[in-house]
């Protein structure tokens with residue numbers, strides 16, 4: 677099973693499908709894409725598979741590959757009769773769980789930023805927008821406890837792509853290129869003053 681690991685890996689679904697056909701593998705997604713790893717493991721087990729080897733593909737995304745083993749172990753704990761292998765090592769079910777005391781509470785962030793990674797925004801540069809926001813937050817010492825950033829699917833005002841939203845201020849920005857993204861961090865998130873020029877009107 678080829679497992680795409682990154683949050684926007686579903687964008688590579690067609691290429692992954694071609695590789696899967698050429699190699700006889702199946703495809704699953706650690707996050708956002710369909711099928712999920714557990715759904716694909718369920719399907720293979722129902723089809724009679726006795727051994728499944730998972731191969732994680734980063735596709736350029738900086739993601740900890742240990743998550744693939746944790747997810748496989750989560751599935752393995754509820755199943756028997758199928759050998760699951762990740763990175764050449766069998767998954768036993770004794771690996772770290774999906775839960776942790778550190779992940780219990782809703783974070784105490786002051787702002788929640790939504791970065792649209794839908795098809796129109798992605799085609800018009802939201803990957804660079806997202807990277808610029810991350811870099812600027814780091815440069816200003818703003819962590820998850822200050823600003824929680826989430827990448828999303830389409831947020832609807834696609835004509836203004838790339839779109840970024842800042843909550844709880846209910847401030848919608850359009851045409852957010854990397855330079856604008858840096859200004860949002862410096863002036864709005866760090867400085868407390870929303871930008872004027874690229875704000876989108878809000879109905880209701």
Ligand code: FES
Nearest residue numbers: 792794797832834
């Ligand atoms: S794709 Fe971003 S708003 Fe629709």
